[in-house]
Amino acid sequence: MSASISRRSFIKAGMFTAGAVAASGFPRPRMAHAADAELCTLLDLGKCIACGACVEACREVNEEKFPQPEGPMPDMLPRSKVKIADWSSEEKQAVDDRLTPYNWLFIQEAYGEYNGEEFEINIPRRCMHCRNAPCSNLCPFGAAFAQENGIVRIHPDICMGGAKCKAVCPWHIPERQSGVGLHLELLPQYAGNGVMYKCDRCYNRIAKGELPACIEACPEDVQQIGPRREIVEKAHRLAEETNGFIYGETENGGTNTIYVSPVPFEVLNRAIDKGPGSPHLDPVPDAMTSANNMALALAVAPVAGAAGAVLRFLSLGGNDTRGKGAQR
Numbered sequence: 001m002s003a004s005i006s007r008r009s010f011i012k013a014g015m016f017t018a019g020a021v022a023a024s025g026f027p028r029p030r031m032a033h034a035a036d037a038e039l040c041t042l043l044d045l046g047k048c049i050a051c052g053a054c055v056e057a058c059r060e061v062n063e064e065k066f067p068q069p070e071g072p073m074p075d076m077l078p079r080s081k082v083k084i085a086d087w088s089s090e091e092k093q094a095v096d097d098r099l100t101p102y103n104w105l106f107i108q109e110a111y112g113e114y115n116g117e118e119f120e121i122n123i124p125r126r127c128m129h130c131r132n133a134p135c136s137n138l139c140p141f142g143a144a145f146a147q148e149n150g151i152v153r154i155h156p157d158i159c160m161g162g163a164k165c166k167a168v169c170p171w172h173i174p175e176r177q178s179g180v181g182l183h184l185e186l187l188p189q190y191a192g193n194g195v196m197y198k199c200d201r202c203y204n205r206i207a208k209g210e211l212p213a214c215i216e217a218c219p220e221d222v223q224q225i226g227p228r229r230e231i232v233e234k235a236h237r238l239a240e241e242t243n244g245f246i247y248g249e250t251e252n253g254g255t256n257t258i259y260v261s262p263v264p265f266e267v268l269n270r271a272i273d274k275g276p277g278s279p280h281l282d283p284v285p286d287a288m289t290s291a292n293n294m295a296l297a298l299a300v301a302p303v304a305g306a307a308g309a310v311l312r313f314l315s316l317g318g319n320d321t322r323g324k325g326a327q328r
Contacts, residue, residue, distance in 0.1 A: 038131070038150035039206070040228035040256040042235050043124060046242060047220045050107045050122035055096055057217035058105045061202060065156070066093075066102050067195060069179030074188040076178075082193055085176040098277030099125070101177035101197040105214055108278060110271035114263045121263055123272070124214070124222065125279055126199035127152060127173045128248060128255040134287045135165035135174065143196075150228065150256045151201045158182060160192030170252050170287055171279035174198045228256060235260050253286030 069088050076082035085101075087093060093102045108123040133152045135144040143159035146152045154165065154174065160183045166174045174196040183192030202212035210216070215223045224231070232249060235258045239246050247265045248258040261268060269281035 037148050038228040038256055039201075039225055040150065040231040040258060041201075041212075041215070041223050041225045042231045042238070043223050043257070043259045044238060045121050045123055045222075045259055045261040046244070047222045048107070048122040048124060049220055050109065051219065052096070052107065053217045053219060054124055054214035054223075055103070055105050055107065057213040058199075059096075059103065061205070061213035062104065062200075065200075067156075067177040067180045067197065069177060069194075071179060073179040074184070076193050077189045084178040085194065086178055087175070088177065088179070099173060099175055099198070099279075100277060101175045101195075104197065104199040106277075108272050110263070110268045112263075112267060112271040114267050119263050121261060121268055121271075123259070123261075123268070123281075126214075126257075127201075128171060128252070128257045129199075129201060130252050131254040131256060132252075132286070132288050134168035134170070134252075137288060138168050139165055147203065149206070151203045151206070153200045153203060154196050154198060156181070156195050156197075159195045161194035161196060162192050163196060165196055168287065170284040172276075173279060175277060231258060247281060251284040253288060 067088065069086070073084050073086065076084060087095070087100045087102055092100070096103050096106055098106055105124060105126040108125045110119070110121045110123065112119060129150055129152045131150065133144070133146055135154075136146045136152055139145075140162065141158060141160050143155045144152065144165045145155065159181060161176050161178065161181055163174070163176055166172050166176070175198065176194050176196050178194035181192065181195040183194070186192075202210075202214075205212060212225065215225055224234070226234075235246055235249065238244060238260045242260070242262055244260045244262050245264045246258060246260055248255045259265075265281045266283075272278070272281065274280045
């Protein structure tokens with residue numbers, strides 16, 4: 001990315017915006033994809049031993065995608081509301097017991113008693129990859145988007161770090177790293193505050209016919225991935241065979257991450273530590289059926305399309321009018 005963006009680039013970007021708005025047509029939210037095109041993962045929580053192999057593999061494979069801020073970070077305005085989020089120190093990058101910009105998967109532990117017996121359940125937690133994700137529908141810059149195979153991603157080259165995705169996510173999954181991203185070249189004290197990061201389900205490995213790193217590394221075969229219809233059927237068979245319980249099939253209108261547990265999820269939810277970077281296991285209604293979010297999605301769609309096109313254009317220094325951001 002160039003050190004500065006020229007006036008000429010902004011003029012060209014403005015022309016690009018007009019074309020993008022004209023092409024956007026009637027505003028509409030970006031909806032879910034056909035079920036037979038979606039990839040879904042099944043996690044059998046009765047098998048997870050919390051060995052951490054999946055977490056380590058995720059870090060190793062995705063290291064080149066992690067943020068690399070160059071200080072000092074600009075103060076954000078207004079300071080009373082916009083806080084710098086910096087996970088770039090060696091100590092913070094090593095954190096692996098919650099979600100961070102450098103740790104997209106962690107093992108959430110649940111201990112307790114159910115039906116008179118003690119239990120210990122380990123839960124790999126990451127992005128749920130919702131079928132009609134609020135983050136991809138409501139991102140004002142079009143940085144969050146869903147692929148045809150159901151993978152929900154955040155494009156690091158055009159994300160402004162505004163954290164709308166985190167605010168509207170029912171599990172508050174995305175995490176921000178300040179001091180990186182396109183906003184530093186625009187209005188570093190006002191426009192955004194870094195880049196948001198989360199699991200991208202190893203989309204680049206899947207594109208090559210490979211398994212996501214976490215699935216490939218697991219020694220206990222906790223996870224499997226496949227077409228959503230097949231995974232849902234397997235989840236129900238497993239739940240029936242083990243008297244288990246299902247989470248993720250209908251939450252938030254349906255996700256592409258489905259858990260099967262021998263312990264009810266309301267019991268697990270009471271047992272786990274919840275807070276920043278440690279999501280809950282509550283029942284979740286479909287966020288996009290609310291009147292406010294539907295109206296906002298209709299309003300955001302054409303703006304996000306235009307903004308995304310312009311930001312992709314600017315991220316390439318104004319030298320490419322195709323609007324394609326660099327692929328990582």
